[in-house]
Amino acid sequence: xxxxxxxxxxxxxxSREEIVGVLDAARRMIPLAEGSRxxxxxxxxxxxxxxxxxSTRTRLSFESAVQRLGGGCLTIADAGGTSLRKGESLxxxxxxxxxxxxxxxxRHPNEGAARLAARASDRPVLNAGDGxxxxxxxxxxxxxxxxxxxxxxxxxxxVLLGDLKYGRTVHSLAYALAEFGSEIIISSPEGLRLPEExxxxxxxxxxxxxxxxxxxxxIREADVLYVTRIQKERFPDESEYRAVAGSYxxxxxxxxxxxPKMIVMHPLPRAGEIAPEVDATPHAAYFRQAFLAVPVRMAxxxxxxxxxxxxx
Amino acid sequence: MxxxxxxxxxxxxxxxxxxxxxxxxxxRILGVxxxxxxxxxxxxxxxxxxxxxxxxxxxxxNIELSPRTVNAIALIAPTATISIIREFRVRExxxxxxxxxxxxxxxxxxxxxxxxxxxxxxxxFDVAERxxxxxxxxxxxxxxxxxxxxxx
Numbered sequence: 495x496x497x498x499x500x501x502x503x504x505x506x507x508x509s510r511e512e513i514v515g516v517l518d519a520a521r522r523m524i525p526l527a528e529g530s531r532x533x534x535x536x537x538x539x540x541x542x543x544x545x546x547x548x549s550t551r552t553r554l555s556f557e558s559a560v561q562r563l564g565g566g567c568l569t570i571a572d573a574g575g576t577s578l579r580k581g582e583s584l585x586x587x588x589x590x591x592x593x594x595x596x597x598x599x600x601r602h603p604n605e606g607a608a609r610l611a612a613r614a615s616d617r618p619v620l621n622a623g624d625g626x627x628x629x630x631x632x633x634x635x636x637x638x639x640x641x642x643x644x645x646x647x648x649x650x651x652x653v654l655l656g657d658l659k660y661g662r663t664v665h666s667l668a669y670a671l672a673e674f675g676s677e678i679i680i681s682s683p684e685g686l687r688l689p690e691e692x693x694x695x696x697x698x699x700x701x702x703x704x705x706x707x708x709x710x711x712x713i714r715e716a717d718v719l720y721v722t723r724i725q726k727e728r729f730p731d732e733s734e735y736r737a738v739a740g741s742y743x744x745x746x747x748x749x750x751x752x753x754p755k756m757i758v759m760h761p762l763p764r765a766g767e768i769a770p771e772v773d774a775t776p777h778a779a780y781f782r783q784a785f786l787a788v789p790v791r792m793a794x795x796x797x798x799x800x801x802x803x804x805x806x
Numbered sequence: 807m808x809x810x811x812x813x814x815x816x817x818x819x820x821x822x823x824x825x826x827x828x829x830x831x832x833x834r835i836l837g838v839x840x841x842x843x844x845x846x847x848x849x850x851x852x853x854x855x856x857x858x859x860x861x862x863x864x865x866x867x868n869i870e871l872s873p874r875t876v877n878a879i880a881l882i883a884p885t886a887t888i889s890i891i892r893e894f895r896v897r898e899x900x901x902x903x904x905x906x907x908x909x910x911x912x913x914x915x916x917x918x919x920x921x922x923x924x925x926x927x928x929x930x931f932d933v934a935e936r937x938x939x940x941x942x943x944x945x946x947x948x949x950x951x952x953x954x955x956x957x958x
Binding site for chain 2 (some may be wrong): 584585588604
Protein backbone atom coordinates (compact mmCIF):
# COMPACT_ATOMS: atom_id res chain seq x y z
CA UNK A 495 0.00 0.00 0.00
CA UNK A 496 1.27 3.46 -0.85
CA UNK A 497 1.91 6.05 1.84
CA UNK A 498 0.77 8.80 -0.50
CA UNK A 499 -1.64 11.15 1.26
CA UNK A 500 -1.62 9.16 4.52
CA UNK A 501 -1.27 10.36 8.12
CA UNK A 502 1.57 8.97 10.21
CA UNK A 503 0.47 9.30 13.82
CA UNK A 504 1.96 6.15 15.33
CA UNK A 505 4.67 3.79 14.13
CA UNK A 506 1.91 1.18 14.16
CA UNK A 507 0.21 3.05 11.31
CA UNK A 508 2.99 1.62 9.12
CA SER A 509 3.28 -2.02 8.14
CA ARG A 510 6.67 -3.78 8.26
CA GLU A 511 6.92 -3.50 4.49
CA GLU A 512 6.14 0.21 4.61
CA ILE A 513 8.80 0.76 7.28
CA VAL A 514 11.37 -1.09 5.17
CA GLY A 515 10.26 0.97 2.17
CA VAL A 516 10.87 4.22 4.03
CA LEU A 517 14.27 3.01 5.31
CA ASP A 518 15.34 1.99 1.78
CA ALA A 519 14.23 5.35 0.42
CA ALA A 520 16.06 7.11 3.28
CA ARG A 521 19.29 5.41 2.25
CA ARG A 522 18.87 6.79 -1.26
CA MET A 523 18.22 10.25 0.22
CA ILE A 524 21.56 10.43 2.04
CA PRO A 525 23.45 12.26 -0.76
CA LEU A 526 20.56 14.75 -0.96
CA ALA A 527 20.57 15.24 2.81
CA GLU A 528 24.30 15.93 2.64
CA GLY A 529 23.65 18.54 -0.03
CA SER A 530 25.79 16.84 -2.66
CA ARG A 531 22.78 16.31 -4.95
CA UNK A 532 19.54 18.17 -5.47
CA UNK A 533 15.97 16.96 -5.80
CA UNK A 534 12.75 18.71 -6.80
CA UNK A 535 10.46 16.05 -5.28
CA UNK A 536 8.62 18.61 -3.11
CA UNK A 537 8.94 21.58 -5.49
CA UNK A 538 5.87 23.78 -5.13
CA UNK A 539 4.77 22.04 -1.91
CA UNK A 540 4.34 23.75 1.44
CA UNK A 541 4.70 21.88 4.71
CA UNK A 542 3.39 23.48 7.93
CA UNK A 543 5.54 22.94 11.01
CA UNK A 544 3.10 23.24 13.91
CA UNK A 545 5.30 23.08 16.99
CA UNK A 546 3.35 23.78 20.17
CA UNK A 547 6.22 22.65 22.37
CA UNK A 548 9.90 23.55 22.26
CA SER A 549 11.98 21.31 20.02
CA THR A 550 15.23 22.01 18.28
CA ARG A 551 16.45 19.01 16.35
CA THR A 552 13.07 17.60 15.38
CA ARG A 553 11.87 20.88 13.91
CA LEU A 554 15.16 21.80 12.26
CA SER A 555 15.63 18.36 10.73
CA PHE A 556 12.08 18.45 9.34
CA GLU A 557 12.66 21.93 7.91
CA SER A 558 15.98 20.80 6.45
CA ALA A 559 14.27 17.76 4.93
CA VAL A 560 11.57 19.88 3.27
CA GLN A 561 14.06 22.39 1.91
CA ARG A 562 16.50 19.75 0.64
CA LEU A 563 13.60 18.40 -1.43
CA GLY A 564 12.76 21.81 -2.83
CA GLY A 565 9.66 22.51 -0.73
CA GLY A 566 8.78 25.45 1.52
CA CYS A 567 7.85 25.63 5.21
CA LEU A 568 5.36 27.58 7.28
CA THR A 569 6.51 27.42 10.87
CA ILE A 570 4.76 27.92 14.20
CA ALA A 571 7.65 27.53 16.60
CA ASP A 572 6.13 29.14 19.65
CA ALA A 573 2.56 28.49 20.71
CA GLY A 574 2.60 31.82 22.58
CA GLY A 575 2.58 33.64 19.27
CA THR A 576 -0.52 31.90 17.95
CA SER A 577 -4.24 32.24 18.37
CA LEU A 578 -4.13 29.19 20.66
CA ARG A 579 -3.28 31.72 23.33
CA LYS A 580 -6.54 33.44 22.47
CA GLY A 581 -8.36 30.21 23.24
CA GLU A 582 -8.55 28.74 19.75
CA SER A 583 -8.80 24.97 19.79
CA LEU A 584 -6.12 22.79 18.25
CA UNK A 585 -8.86 21.43 16.02
CA UNK A 586 -9.57 24.87 14.52
CA UNK A 587 -5.88 25.75 14.22
CA UNK A 588 -5.22 22.56 12.27
CA UNK A 589 -8.30 23.08 10.06
CA UNK A 590 -6.93 26.49 9.19
CA UNK A 591 -3.37 25.24 8.59
CA UNK A 592 -4.59 22.46 6.37
CA UNK A 593 -5.95 25.06 3.99
CA UNK A 594 -2.57 26.82 3.83
CA UNK A 595 -0.23 23.84 3.48
CA UNK A 596 0.04 20.48 1.73
CA UNK A 597 0.99 18.59 4.88
CA UNK A 598 1.29 19.31 8.61
CA UNK A 599 4.05 18.24 10.95
CA UNK A 600 2.79 18.45 14.54
CA ARG A 601 4.55 18.56 17.91
CA HIS A 602 2.18 19.01 20.84
CA PRO A 603 2.29 18.58 24.64
CA ASN A 604 -0.92 16.53 24.87
CA GLU A 605 -1.10 12.81 24.15
CA GLY A 606 -3.46 12.06 21.29
CA ALA A 607 -3.10 15.54 19.75
CA ALA A 608 -1.82 14.10 16.47
CA ARG A 609 -4.79 11.73 16.16
CA LEU A 610 -7.11 14.71 16.64
CA ALA A 611 -5.13 16.77 14.13
CA ALA A 612 -5.37 13.96 11.59
CA ARG A 613 -9.14 14.14 11.90
CA ALA A 614 -9.20 17.92 11.64
CA SER A 615 -6.97 18.06 8.58
CA ASP A 616 -7.75 16.88 5.09
CA ARG A 617 -4.01 17.01 4.41
CA PRO A 618 -1.58 14.40 5.74
CA VAL A 619 -0.46 14.90 9.36
CA LEU A 620 2.94 13.66 10.49
CA ASN A 621 3.27 13.28 14.25
CA ALA A 622 6.52 14.81 15.53
CA GLY A 623 5.78 13.86 19.14
CA ASP A 624 2.60 14.29 21.19
CA GLY A 625 3.18 14.50 24.94
CA UNK A 626 4.45 11.22 26.33
CA UNK A 627 2.71 9.50 23.41
CA UNK A 628 3.96 8.66 19.96
CA UNK A 629 6.94 9.93 17.99
CA UNK A 630 7.03 7.71 14.90
CA UNK A 631 9.71 9.54 12.90
CA UNK A 632 12.12 9.19 15.84
CA UNK A 633 11.50 5.45 15.72
CA UNK A 634 12.12 5.39 11.97
CA UNK A 635 15.45 7.15 12.31
CA UNK A 636 16.43 4.85 15.19
CA UNK A 637 15.66 1.88 12.99
CA UNK A 638 17.59 3.46 10.10
CA UNK A 639 20.65 3.84 12.33
CA UNK A 640 20.55 0.22 13.47
CA UNK A 641 19.95 -1.08 9.97
CA UNK A 642 22.77 1.00 8.50
CA UNK A 643 25.25 -0.58 10.93
CA UNK A 644 24.01 -4.16 10.98
CA UNK A 645 22.25 -4.51 7.61
CA UNK A 646 19.26 -6.02 9.41
CA UNK A 647 16.71 -5.36 12.14
CA UNK A 648 16.27 -9.04 13.03
CA UNK A 649 18.08 -11.20 15.56
CA UNK A 650 19.81 -8.34 17.37
CA UNK A 651 20.03 -7.82 21.10
CA UNK A 652 18.96 -4.29 21.87
CA VAL A 653 19.44 -2.96 25.39
CA LEU A 654 17.13 -0.08 26.34
CA LEU A 655 18.75 1.80 29.19
CA GLY A 656 17.46 4.64 31.31
CA ASP A 657 14.07 6.29 31.63
CA LEU A 658 11.78 3.66 30.19
CA LYS A 659 8.76 5.05 32.01
CA TYR A 660 8.40 8.51 30.48
CA GLY A 661 10.71 8.20 27.49
CA ARG A 662 8.27 8.12 24.58
CA THR A 663 10.92 7.20 22.06
CA VAL A 664 11.68 3.85 23.64
CA HIS A 665 8.10 2.61 23.70
CA SER A 666 7.63 2.97 19.94
CA LEU A 667 11.12 1.63 19.28
CA ALA A 668 10.47 -1.45 21.42
CA TYR A 669 7.29 -2.22 19.45
CA ALA A 670 9.03 -1.85 16.13
CA LEU A 671 12.05 -3.95 17.13
CA ALA A 672 9.77 -6.66 18.44
CA GLU A 673 7.95 -6.62 15.12
CA PHE A 674 11.23 -7.20 13.27
CA GLY A 675 12.32 -10.01 15.60
CA SER A 676 15.03 -8.46 17.73
CA GLU A 677 15.39 -9.19 21.41
CA ILE A 678 14.76 -6.35 23.85
CA ILE A 679 16.68 -6.22 27.09
CA ILE A 680 15.44 -3.55 29.48
CA SER A 681 17.65 -1.99 32.10
CA SER A 682 16.41 0.96 34.11
CA PRO A 683 16.70 2.54 37.54
CA GLU A 684 13.94 1.63 40.00
CA GLY A 685 11.04 4.00 39.50
CA LEU A 686 11.73 4.48 35.79
CA ARG A 687 10.90 0.96 34.68
CA LEU A 688 8.91 0.17 31.55
CA PRO A 689 5.20 0.48 32.48
CA GLU A 690 3.64 -2.94 32.97
CA GLU A 691 1.00 -2.40 30.30
CA UNK A 692 3.71 -1.86 27.69
CA UNK A 693 5.66 -4.92 28.81
CA UNK A 694 2.54 -7.09 28.78
CA UNK A 695 1.49 -5.73 25.41
CA UNK A 696 4.95 -6.46 23.96
CA UNK A 697 4.84 -10.01 25.30
CA UNK A 698 1.34 -10.52 23.93
CA UNK A 699 2.73 -9.64 20.52
CA UNK A 700 5.28 -12.40 20.89
CA UNK A 701 8.21 -10.07 21.57
CA UNK A 702 11.31 -11.35 23.29
CA UNK A 703 11.61 -8.98 26.27
CA UNK A 704 13.56 -9.44 29.48
CA UNK A 705 15.03 -7.34 32.24
CA UNK A 706 18.68 -7.10 33.12
CA UNK A 707 19.28 -4.85 36.11
CA UNK A 708 23.08 -5.07 35.79
CA UNK A 709 24.32 -2.57 33.22
CA UNK A 710 27.67 -4.39 32.97
CA UNK A 711 26.05 -7.68 32.03
CA UNK A 712 23.63 -5.94 29.64
CA ILE A 713 26.47 -4.18 27.83
CA ARG A 714 28.46 -7.39 27.41
CA GLU A 715 25.75 -9.05 25.32
CA ALA A 716 24.33 -5.98 23.56
CA ASP A 717 24.47 -5.30 19.82
CA VAL A 718 22.80 -1.96 20.41
CA LEU A 719 22.86 0.06 23.62
CA TYR A 720 20.05 2.61 23.42
CA VAL A 721 20.49 5.19 26.17
CA THR A 722 17.77 7.69 27.08
CA ARG A 723 17.97 10.93 28.95
CA ILE A 724 16.52 11.09 32.43
CA GLN A 725 14.22 14.07 32.34
CA LYS A 726 14.87 16.32 35.29
CA GLU A 727 11.44 17.94 35.11
CA ARG A 728 9.77 14.64 36.02
CA PHE A 729 11.26 14.52 39.49
CA PRO A 730 9.69 16.12 42.56
CA ASP A 731 13.04 17.33 43.91
CA GLU A 732 16.57 17.82 42.74
CA SER A 733 18.25 15.37 45.14
CA GLU A 734 16.02 12.53 44.01
CA TYR A 735 16.83 13.34 40.41
CA ARG A 736 20.56 13.35 41.15
CA ALA A 737 20.34 9.95 42.83
CA VAL A 738 18.82 8.41 39.69
CA ALA A 739 20.70 10.50 37.17
CA GLY A 740 24.01 9.42 38.64
CA SER A 741 22.98 5.76 38.60
CA TYR A 742 24.35 5.18 35.13
CA UNK A 743 26.92 6.88 32.99
CA UNK A 744 28.28 5.22 29.92
CA UNK A 745 32.04 5.70 29.69
CA UNK A 746 35.01 4.05 27.99
CA UNK A 747 35.63 1.74 30.96
CA UNK A 748 32.08 0.30 30.81
CA UNK A 749 32.35 -0.10 27.06
CA UNK A 750 35.63 -2.02 27.25
CA UNK A 751 33.58 -5.19 27.84
CA UNK A 752 31.29 -4.57 24.86
CA UNK A 753 31.29 -6.47 21.55
CA PRO A 754 33.54 -4.68 19.02
CA LYS A 755 30.61 -3.86 16.72
CA MET A 756 28.24 -2.74 19.46
CA ILE A 757 26.74 0.72 18.91
CA VAL A 758 25.64 3.30 21.46
CA MET A 759 22.55 5.32 20.50
CA HIS A 760 20.87 8.28 22.19
CA PRO A 761 17.98 10.50 20.97
CA LEU A 762 19.93 13.57 22.23
CA PRO A 763 20.26 15.98 23.89
CA ARG A 764 22.33 14.05 26.39
CA ALA A 765 22.67 15.26 29.97
CA GLY A 766 25.64 13.38 31.32
CA GLU A 767 24.44 9.84 30.55
CA ILE A 768 27.22 9.36 28.00
CA ALA A 769 30.70 10.63 28.75
CA PRO A 770 32.23 12.79 25.99
CA GLU A 771 35.16 10.33 25.75
CA VAL A 772 32.74 7.81 24.17
CA ASP A 773 32.39 10.11 21.13
CA ALA A 774 35.83 9.06 19.90
CA THR A 775 35.14 5.31 20.17
CA PRO A 776 33.80 3.26 17.24
CA HIS A 777 30.73 2.54 19.39
CA ALA A 778 29.38 6.08 19.23
CA ALA A 779 26.43 6.19 16.80
CA TYR A 780 24.35 9.03 18.24
CA PHE A 781 25.62 11.79 15.97
CA ARG A 782 25.06 9.58 12.93
CA GLN A 783 21.60 8.90 14.36
CA ALA A 784 20.95 12.66 14.58
CA PHE A 785 22.10 13.12 10.97
CA LEU A 786 19.90 10.28 9.69
CA ALA A 787 16.89 12.24 10.98
CA VAL A 788 17.11 14.32 7.80
CA PRO A 789 17.14 11.58 5.12
CA VAL A 790 14.53 9.57 7.04
CA ARG A 791 12.19 12.56 7.27
CA MET A 792 12.88 13.34 3.62
CA ALA A 793 11.92 9.79 2.68
CA UNK A 794 8.71 9.98 4.68
CA UNK A 795 7.75 13.41 3.31
CA UNK A 796 8.47 12.27 -0.24
CA UNK A 797 6.35 9.13 0.24
CA UNK A 798 3.42 11.03 1.76
CA UNK A 799 3.58 14.16 -0.38
CA UNK A 800 5.56 13.36 -3.49
CA UNK A 801 4.15 12.24 -6.82
CA UNK A 802 1.77 9.29 -6.38
CA UNK A 803 3.35 6.07 -7.55
CA UNK A 804 1.58 3.95 -10.06
CA UNK A 805 -0.64 1.45 -8.30
CA UNK A 806 -0.46 3.62 -5.17
CA MET B 807 -40.96 -17.41 36.43
CA UNK B 808 -40.62 -16.46 40.07
CA UNK B 809 -43.03 -13.74 41.13
CA UNK B 810 -41.38 -10.52 42.20
CA UNK B 811 -42.52 -8.08 44.81
CA UNK B 812 -42.42 -5.25 42.33
CA UNK B 813 -45.51 -4.13 40.52
CA UNK B 814 -45.49 -4.37 36.72
CA UNK B 815 -45.03 -1.14 34.82
CA UNK B 816 -47.26 0.09 32.02
CA UNK B 817 -44.61 1.78 29.92
CA UNK B 818 -40.89 1.95 30.42
CA UNK B 819 -37.80 -0.21 30.70
CA UNK B 820 -36.84 -3.21 32.78
CA UNK B 821 -33.14 -3.80 33.22
CA UNK B 822 -32.83 -7.37 34.41
CA UNK B 823 -29.90 -9.70 35.10
CA UNK B 824 -27.79 -6.92 36.52
CA UNK B 825 -24.86 -8.46 38.36
CA UNK B 826 -25.40 -8.73 42.11
CA UNK B 827 -24.76 -5.39 43.81
CA UNK B 828 -24.50 -3.33 40.62
CA UNK B 829 -28.04 -1.86 40.56
CA UNK B 830 -27.01 1.35 42.32
CA UNK B 831 -24.27 1.88 39.72
CA UNK B 832 -26.85 1.38 36.98
CA UNK B 833 -29.02 4.02 38.66
CA ARG B 834 -26.09 6.37 38.56
CA ILE B 835 -25.78 5.83 34.82
CA LEU B 836 -29.50 6.49 34.44
CA GLY B 837 -29.01 9.74 36.28
CA VAL B 838 -31.33 8.74 39.14
CA UNK B 839 -32.01 10.94 41.07
CA UNK B 840 -33.08 13.49 39.88
CA UNK B 841 -36.17 12.16 38.20
CA UNK B 842 -38.20 13.95 35.65
CA UNK B 843 -41.74 13.56 34.41
CA UNK B 844 -44.06 11.00 35.99
CA UNK B 845 -41.36 8.45 36.50
CA UNK B 846 -41.14 5.89 39.24
CA UNK B 847 -38.15 3.65 39.72
CA UNK B 848 -38.18 0.23 41.35
CA UNK B 849 -35.00 -1.44 42.43
CA UNK B 850 -34.69 -5.03 43.50
CA UNK B 851 -31.42 -6.02 45.13
CA UNK B 852 -30.14 -9.52 45.72
CA UNK B 853 -32.79 -11.47 43.84
CA UNK B 854 -32.37 -15.21 43.13
CA UNK B 855 -31.41 -15.88 39.55
CA UNK B 856 -31.12 -19.17 37.71
CA UNK B 857 -28.43 -17.77 35.42
CA UNK B 858 -26.40 -15.64 37.82
CA UNK B 859 -27.10 -17.05 41.27
CA UNK B 860 -28.00 -13.57 42.52
CA UNK B 861 -28.94 -10.54 40.52
CA UNK B 862 -30.33 -7.02 40.74
CA UNK B 863 -33.21 -5.57 38.74
CA UNK B 864 -34.12 -1.97 37.91
CA UNK B 865 -37.47 -0.88 36.47
CA UNK B 866 -37.94 2.64 35.19
CA UNK B 867 -41.35 3.90 34.25
CA ASN B 868 -41.95 6.03 31.17
CA ILE B 869 -38.33 6.06 30.07
CA GLU B 870 -36.76 4.30 27.14
CA LEU B 871 -32.99 4.30 27.22
CA SER B 872 -30.80 6.08 24.72
CA PRO B 873 -28.14 4.02 22.91
CA ARG B 874 -25.50 5.90 24.90
CA THR B 875 -27.07 4.86 28.20
CA VAL B 876 -27.32 1.27 27.01
CA ASN B 877 -23.62 1.33 26.15
CA ALA B 878 -22.76 2.63 29.59
CA ILE B 879 -24.83 -0.14 31.19
CA ALA B 880 -23.07 -2.68 28.98
CA LEU B 881 -19.75 -1.51 30.43
CA ILE B 882 -20.79 -1.63 34.08
CA ALA B 883 -23.22 -4.55 33.97
CA PRO B 884 -22.33 -6.71 30.95
CA THR B 885 -24.80 -9.49 31.86
CA ALA B 886 -27.83 -7.16 31.88
CA THR B 887 -30.87 -7.61 29.65
CA ILE B 888 -33.09 -4.74 28.64
CA SER B 889 -36.83 -5.06 28.04
CA ILE B 890 -38.93 -2.28 26.61
CA ILE B 891 -42.43 -2.35 28.04
CA ARG B 892 -45.42 -0.78 26.30
CA GLU B 893 -48.94 -1.20 27.66
CA PHE B 894 -47.73 -3.83 30.15
CA ARG B 895 -46.26 -6.00 27.39
CA VAL B 896 -42.66 -6.71 26.58
CA ARG B 897 -42.19 -5.19 23.15
CA GLU B 898 -38.49 -5.79 22.84
CA UNK B 899 -36.00 -7.73 24.90
CA UNK B 900 -32.29 -7.94 24.35
CA UNK B 901 -29.00 -8.46 26.09
CA UNK B 902 -26.82 -5.37 26.33
CA UNK B 903 -24.19 -5.51 23.68
CA UNK B 904 -20.91 -3.66 23.72
CA UNK B 905 -20.37 -1.98 20.34
CA UNK B 906 -16.77 -1.88 19.03
CA UNK B 907 -16.63 1.87 19.75
CA UNK B 908 -17.78 3.66 22.91
CA UNK B 909 -18.39 7.34 22.21
CA UNK B 910 -19.12 10.03 24.79
CA UNK B 911 -19.70 7.63 27.69
CA UNK B 912 -16.39 7.80 29.57
CA UNK B 913 -13.70 10.36 30.27
CA UNK B 914 -10.14 9.30 29.47
CA UNK B 915 -8.29 8.73 32.76
CA UNK B 916 -5.17 10.35 31.25
CA UNK B 917 -5.55 13.99 32.26
CA UNK B 918 -2.96 14.98 29.66
CA UNK B 919 -4.98 13.35 26.86
CA UNK B 920 -6.17 15.76 24.17
CA UNK B 921 -9.74 14.52 24.83
CA UNK B 922 -9.56 16.13 28.30
CA UNK B 923 -8.62 19.58 26.97
CA UNK B 924 -11.19 22.01 25.68
CA UNK B 925 -11.33 20.60 22.17
CA UNK B 926 -14.57 20.17 20.25
CA UNK B 927 -14.64 16.40 20.46
CA UNK B 928 -16.34 13.53 22.25
CA UNK B 929 -14.34 10.94 24.13
CA UNK B 930 -13.93 7.79 22.08
CA PHE B 931 -12.72 4.33 23.06
CA ASP B 932 -12.17 1.14 21.11
CA VAL B 933 -12.96 -2.16 22.78
CA ALA B 934 -9.48 -3.69 23.10
CA GLU B 935 -10.52 -6.82 24.98
CA ARG B 936 -13.78 -8.50 25.93
CA UNK B 937 -14.48 -10.58 29.06
CA UNK B 938 -13.28 -8.75 30.99
CA UNK B 939 -13.76 -5.56 29.03
CA UNK B 940 -10.74 -3.36 28.43
CA UNK B 941 -11.13 -0.16 26.42
CA UNK B 942 -8.46 1.89 24.69
CA UNK B 943 -8.67 5.65 24.13
CA UNK B 944 -8.50 6.28 20.37
CA UNK B 945 -6.53 9.47 20.99
CA UNK B 946 -3.85 8.69 23.59
CA UNK B 947 -4.17 4.86 23.57
CA UNK B 948 -4.55 4.70 27.37
CA UNK B 949 -6.20 1.44 28.44
CA UNK B 950 -9.16 1.60 30.84
CA UNK B 951 -10.80 -1.19 32.82
CA UNK B 952 -12.31 0.82 35.68
CA UNK B 953 -15.38 2.35 34.09
CA UNK B 954 -17.47 3.46 37.03
CA UNK B 955 -15.00 6.14 38.07
CA UNK B 956 -14.63 7.52 34.58
CA UNK B 957 -18.21 7.97 33.48
CA UNK B 958 -18.53 11.23 31.57
